[in-house]
Amino acid sequence: MKLNVCPGCLSEGFETYCVKCTKLLFDGKKISHILNFTRPEFNKIKMDSKARLSISGIQIKHSLRIIENELKLTERGGQFILKPIPSGQFTNLYQVPANEHLTMQIANQVYNIKTAVNGIIFFLDDETAYITRRFDVTGEDKRLLQEDFAQITGRTEETHGKNYKYDFSYEEIANLIKKYVSAYPIEIEKYFRVVLFNYLFSNGDSHLKNFSLFRNQKYGDYLLTPFYDLLNTSLHVPNETGMALELFKDEFQTEAFKAGSKYTRPDFVEFAKRLEIKEIRYNRILDEITGKTKKVEELISRSFLNDNMKSEYLKSYQNRLGRLRF
Ligand SMILES: [Zn+2]
Incomplete structure (x- = not known):
C-alpha cells in the first residue's frame, strides 16, 4: 500500500x-x-x-x-x-x-x-x-480505572432491556457529570463541545457507553476520559435522523424544534443553559464548532474515504452546518 x-x-x-x-x-x-x-x-x-x-x-x-x-x-x-x-x-x-x-x-x-x-x-x-x-x-500492565455511563448508572440489557444504551438523554449524562466530577465547569464544556460535534458530523450512535469517566484512585474523584468511537453513521445508516439520545430529559421543545422537528442552534443554546455554561462561553463554542470549514474540507479531501464517500461526508456536514448556523 x-x-x-x-x-x-x-x-x-x-x-x-x-x-x-x-x-x-x-x-x-x-x-x-x-x-x-x-x-x-x-x-x-x-x-x-x-x-x-x-x-x-x-x-x-x-x-x-x-x-x-x-x-x-x-x-x-x-x-x-x-x-x-x-x-x-x-x-x-x-x-x-x-x-x-x-x-x-x-x-x-x-x-x-x-x-x-x-x-x-x-x-x-x-x-x-x-x-x-x-x-x-x-504503562507495562498498568491500568486506569475507567467506567462508562452505562456502568456508572448500573444499566445493562438485563436491568433495562435491549434499548438500555439509548433510553437516556444528554442532559441526564450532564447531570451525572455534575454529580461525580469536581472540575465540572471545565469538563462540562468539553462534553458540550463533543455533543455538538456529534450532531454536526451526524454521529447517530453516540450512546451511554460512548462517554466514560476515569476514577482518580488517589482522591476518588472523576474526570472525563478522551472521546472515542466518533464516526459519521449517516454514511452507513442513510435513514437515520437526529441523535442517539434526546438532548433534554423532559418533553421540552424549542419553538424552532416545533416548527421543523429537528435540532437547530436554539436547541443547543437551551442545552448549554441547562448545563450552566455561561452565554459568552457557549456562543464561543458554537461559533468555533460551526466555523473552521476550510480545515474540515481539507481533511475530508485527504482522508482514506473513496471519492463518492468524501462527497457524501461533505454533504452531510454542510447540511448539519446549515441547521446549527440558523
Ligand atoms: Zn502523522
Whole structure:
C-alpha cells in the first residue's frame, strides 16, 4: 500500500506514519503501517486461539500489542484495539475504518477535542482497518480505572432491556457529570463541545457507553476520559435522523424544534443553559464548532474515504452546518 499522506494525522508528503504520529501511537517505535498478516489469516488465528471476541455494536475488535517492533495479536495486555471492516447489513461498511479515522482526526485537529490516539493501518492484502491506542493503559500492565455511563448508572440489557444504551438523554449524562466530577465547569464544556460535534458530523450512535469517566484512585474523584468511537453513521445508516439520545430529559421543545422537528442552534443554546455554561462561553463554542470549514474540507479531501464517500461526508456536514448556523 503506497501512501502519500500520514495514515495517522493525514498530513501530506508521508509514505508511512510521520514522526509525530509514530511518537503518539507507538512511543517512537518504528511500526509499519502494514500488518504482517491478511484479514482471513487474522480471523483464522482468532478462531484457533479461541479468544473471546468482544462484539460492540456492529464491530468486532481485536487486541494488539507491540512485540519486537511488530504489532501482534494478544489476548492479554493489549495496548491497541484493531477494528477491521465490520460485517452486517448496513451500507458502505468497507468505508467504516476510514470514516471513523477521519471523524476522530477532525474532532482532534480542528476542534481540539481530546480523543483516543488513532490511525489507519492495512492488512497484508491492503484491506483497511482502524487502530486506536488504549488510553486506559498507562504503562507495562498498568491500568486506569475507567467506567462508562452505562456502568456508572448500573444499566445493562438485563436491568433495562435491549434499548438500555439509548433510553437516556444528554442532559441526564450532564447531570451525572455534575454529580461525580469536581472540575465540572471545565469538563462540562468539553462534553458540550463533543455533543455538538456529534450532531454536526451526524454521529447517530453516540450512546451511554460512548462517554466514560476515569476514577482518580488517589482522591476518588472523576474526570472525563478522551472521546472515542466518533464516526459519521449517516454514511452507513442513510435513514437515520437526529441523535442517539434526546438532548433534554423532559418533553421540552424549542419553538424552532416545533416548527421543523429537528435540532437547530436554539436547541443547543437551551442545552448549554441547562448545563450552566455561561452565554459568552457557549456562543464561543458554537461559533468555533460551526466555523473552521476550510480545515474540515481539507481533511475530508485527504482522508482514506473513496471519492463518492468524501462527497457524501461533505454533504452531510454542510447540511448539519446549515441547521446549527440558523
Ligand atoms: Zn502523522
